[in-house]
Amino acid sequence: MLLKTFTRGGVHPEENKRSSGSPIRRVAIPKTVTVPLAQHIGAPADPLVAKGDKVKAGQLIARGQSFISANVHAPVSGTVTKIDDFPDSSGYRKKAIQIETEGDEWIETIDRDSAVDLQIKLTKEEILARIQEMGIVGMGGATFPTHVKMMVPQGKKAEFLVINGVECEPYLTSDHRLMLERGEELMTGTRILMMALGVDKAYIGIENNKADAIEHLTGLSKKFAGITVVPLKVKYPQGGEKQLIKAILNREVPSGKLPIETGCVVQNVGTAVAVYEAVQKNKPLIERVVTVTGKSVKDPCNLLVRIGTPVSLLLEEAGGIPDDTRKVINGGPMMGKALGMVEVPVVKGMSGITVMPGKEANRPKVHNCIRCARCTFACPMGLAPYLIAQMAEAHLEESAEAERVMDCIECGSCSFVCPSGRPLLDNIRVAKSKVGQLIRSRAK
């Protein structure tokens, strides 16, 4: 059978899923955690605690201050030692709450029984309120507050829920392990999300390099009404929302619009599991699975860690930082962001840490563009990256806007294929930010 995939562009980087066979394991709770107040897209949360306060794990410590924002909960029990600016994974100093751990005492409302609870008792409205209360955000990396994403705008109708189990990013395996080990929770979380959206059909898209997950979830899907597992051909960036909808339903999200235009809402498998825990177990988002991997990493693994744990601790858990390390990436090698230091805390959207040795950390030498058109063939959005990059270099923002630079999803396929090693995406990002300013200034 011909496997489904998206039509335009795409590349196939080396998969390097070195940690796919390593079961999720819990990491010891660190002595101190640093919990940033802005782990999501939108306004930072307002702290509710002060220095010296005692907190329990799961306790609300900062409230989302507006609709597009998310609550933050204490990931450990202990004493608040500092509310100050700490460097986060972006390299900037941002406001965070530091807690010194004492024991591991959870608030009583959380059901810590690991038995899977398949019975959904809440109503649609209660589910949405619970998701907001528990601080759930998109766990694939975009960290958009989930309660906002689940609100269907007036006049639009949701037809399908799409669960993103693609994990097309090389190296990363946290979603893969979740699908294998937490299948029933994932399925129940999917049912909950379907109820919240008011749809009776959900698709779980999984790339064919995770045959065990496809098989496992297909087996489980017989017990869960309306959920279909869709095996997909391996192609990057299939995990992009627009590409995934195109691959599964052959619908195209119009330029500048949201997936709801095609009747779809897309959620990551990690988010679905977090929603399960929030709704069925009353558990806020205080821990997540992080893949720690890299070519020289001794023990590539998938770790269940509390939010706020320093990345350096995760690296130690994976066998220590390799000697040849020159780059540490928050995420995978295609879309991840390079970290300036390893002491930064794990946040809700951190799906993996990829460690790169020296010889891979540097970019190839830049040559003249030979107009080979490989970037236009690789672009999943059908753009002309060479042209937009040229326009960015020449400060032609209006032209770049006309070439639909704002459609760029920053997947990096253009830079990946360029035989001349040109920093196409760097230039396109510059153009995007300038065109963004232009658009905002027009709105005024």
Place this chain on the structure above:
Amino acid sequence: MANLLTISGSPHVHGDQSIRKIMWGVVAALVPALLVSFWYFGIGAFIITAVAVLSCMVTEYLVQKYILKGQPSLSDGSAVITGLLLAMNVPSNLPWWMMVIGSVVTIAVAKMSFGGLGKNPFNPALIGRVFLLISFPVAMTSWPLPIQNRWVLTDVVTGPTSLGVIKEGLDKGESLGSLISKVPSYAEMLIGNMGGSLGEVSALAILLGGLYMIFRRIITWHIPVSYILTVFLFTGILYLVDPAKFIDPLFHLLAGGLMLGAVFMATDMVTSPMSKNGMLVFGLGCGILTVLIRVWGAYPEGVSFAILIMNAFVPLINKGFKPSKFGKEVKHG
């Protein structure tokens, strides 16, 4: 671990393609055609190829080092390709000094004066060929006969190309039937046993190189297929209209430089369009112009001119035929 971590924007990995790989891939694809021309034209072909490659490399080195004062980049292989392609576009008995002049024009004028690799609007090897054709019309149109001239360097026995035989004959009013007996059989033309420039001889060897390049993803099928198909259809229609006046389409495919042009010259990535639709249009234009020149023009062969003219249209084609963007149409159901 070192204290210093590298910070750069994503992506942090790079595909395995590089200019060097692409260029040496093209050189490899040229090997079958080169071997065939060495077989038929012998020592002369070998020497003219060596002279072209060497002069192109030396010219590029000198221009880059002493005029542009930049880093010499001979190792990317592009000067080697240009030299090989230029050699394939001339007769094997071309005097070596003409070849040197042609190479200097090719590299210094058609490539480096625009800024080097990637910046030139016209295919440099074709500029070199047309320059030689206009400057030395006699030397550029006396083609040694295959095999019998293998070990001869001077006083070679020359003859016209198949295209020349047909064109001149038709102009003189001879009948096509009698002219066809004067050109090699199609089987011989396919393997390359005919007079012509080095690279014009064997359609088979060129196609082999083309398939290799498509398989290695150095080129896509769009330009060669659209170019060759256009020539086939256009000449096919002419043939159907009046078989006594127009020779059949297969002859047009096998004779002259069509295969070399469609597979190696028109596909030059620097001077061809940047989208698949644009490439199809480019091939179509090359095909129409080639037939127009061959059938109604002053020259028996039109491939070089056709490609150069279409090179000039590339910026317009790029504007008119952009890749189809995601999310233009909204399809439901």
